[in-house]
Structures are given as structure tokens and as C-alpha cells.
Amino acid sequence: MTFNRTRIAPTPSGFLHVGNVRSFLLTREIATATGAKVLLRIDDMDRARAEDKYVQDIFETLSYLGIEYDEGPHDLSEFKACWSQEIRMPLYDAALKALRESGKVFACSCSRADIARVSVDGSYPGTCRYKGLSLDTESVNWRLATDRGAAVTVNRLNDVPINTNLPQDITDFIVRKKDGFPAYQLTSLVDDVHFQVDLIVRGADLWSSTVAQLYLAQVLGYVSFLNTTFHHHPLLTGTDGAKLSKSAGATSIQYLRARGATPAKIRKMAGS
Ligand SMILES: [Zn+2]
Structure with missing residues (x-):
């Protein structure tokens, strides 16, 4: 290959x-x-x-x-x-705007402590999904309302592709942080699409991020990213x-x- x-x-x-x-x-x-x-x-x-x-x-x-x-x-x-990623801020903003227009993001005012109180494994319990908080509220995360039944296909180097559902730890993952800056899952995806990266080598600890980014690519219609080949190496x-x-x-x-x-x-x- x-x-x-x-x-x-x-x-x-x-x-x-x-x-x-x-x-x-x-x-x-x-x-x-x-x-x-x-x-x-x-x-x-x-x-x-x-x-x-x-x-x-x-x-x-x-x-x-x-x-x-x-x-x-x-x-x-x-x-x-x-x-610097600051230079690519217009690209991240365009992606956030598209997500906002899709109606699939919601504002979340939960702190880490709020989530820890109600979630055994630390995954987001969906607290703010139906609160209807404005996305323009000060100091809120923007979360993508993930579809629990959704699946993505991960293409793997020298191996068969894997079809997988979204892991619990990326439920409603954050796309814009409380400080107003885009979150890692979004910037990493936008950058890889921008630079036409078609092979990603990363540690096995980033498996959930791979799934999150493939899912986000589906939502944003970044078709090229869905063909990316991944290699997750042991830590x-x-x-x-x-x-x-x-x-x-x-x-x-x-x-x-x-x-x-x-x-x-x-x-x-x-x-x-
Ligand atoms: Zn919340």
C-alpha cells in the first residue's frame, strides 16, 4: 500500500x-x-x-x-x-458553524464535578441535552449529540476494517470548549482533512478519538476522511x-x- x-x-x-x-x-x-x-x-x-x-x-x-x-x-x-493552529481558526469556525446549523450541537454548562456526581464511568450522562440552553451562553461547552446506535468503519493498516459503535466515553463529545476555542476532536479532524492526511499512526489510547473523529467526519460530510487508514500502536x-x-x-x-x-x-x- x-x-x-x-x-x-x-x-x-x-x-x-x-x-x-x-x-x-x-x-x-x-x-x-x-x-x-x-x-x-x-x-x-x-x-x-x-x-x-x-x-x-x-x-x-x-x-x-x-x-x-x-x-x-x-x-x-x-x-x-x-x-500555528491559530492560523487555521477560520477553518475550525466554519466547521463549528456547520455543526450549529445542523442542529446537532447543544450547550452544556456542566463542570467535571457535576458529571462525576452522576456518572459512574465519567462518561457524559446527557444532562444538558434537552435543557435548551443557548449556544451563545457564556462559558458553555458545545457538545455533539451523538447517536448511540451509530457505527463507523475504521480502516486499518495491513488488517481488515473494523465496524464499531461509538464507545461510551465519547458520548456527546465536546466540539467547542468553555473558553470558546475549538476542541481537540474538531481541530484534529479539520487539520487532517485540510492537509490531506490519508494515514494516521497513533497510540492505542487514542482509539476512542479515532471513532469520534470518524463520526464527526460523517456528520460534517468530510467524505475523504472516512477513507483514512489508521494504525494504533501498543503503548x-x-x-x-x-x-x-x-x-x-x-x-x-x-x-x-x-x-x-x-x-x-x-x-x-x-x-x-
Ligand atoms: Zn451538561
């Missing part, structure tokens, strides 16, 4: 860790094997958490480890001038079986480099 384009899409809300590197290396490897170009897309839409030092860390880490990409920014100033686990994450500071590339870890050593830790 051959593909047009894939992407690595880190979020600049913390220092990169070994788990990120694993995903980057796998993406690069599969791209090379399938003829796909690799786009570096830095997801900086989370305004409260994105920081310049973390954007810098992405460039430094890719360079240190010799992970090559074909498209995207090479330094902070180029990123800010040409590649790295620590020696104690715990999932490696940003909270485990000892796996950040900065930390490892400060203690003398070579690129070869870090690549090995990442399972390459």
Missing part, C-alpha cells in the same frame, strides 16, 4: 517523553515504507497549556534523535508565522507495567539527555 501523507502531531503542553518518541519513530518508519510524506503538526490550540518552551523542545528532540520530516516548521518563529509500559506518561518526568527526553542518554539509547528505550 502507498499513502500520500501522514503526520506527527505533538501537543506543546509538556516536554516530550519516550512514548512520544515511540510514536514518531513508528510513524517515520511506516511513512518510509509506504511512500507517505511526514508532516510535523504541532497542536497548540489548548491556550491554557501550550508554551513556547515546549514548542522548542519538539524541534530540539526531533533534531537530537535524527527524526526527519518532510513538511512543517523548523523553528519557533516559522511555527508562529505559518503553522510503552514501564517495568512496573504502568503506562509511561508526561507525569512520569523521568521519561522526558530533556531529563534523559541531561543524564547523558545518547540518541541510540533513547531510540532503544522507545522500542526502535
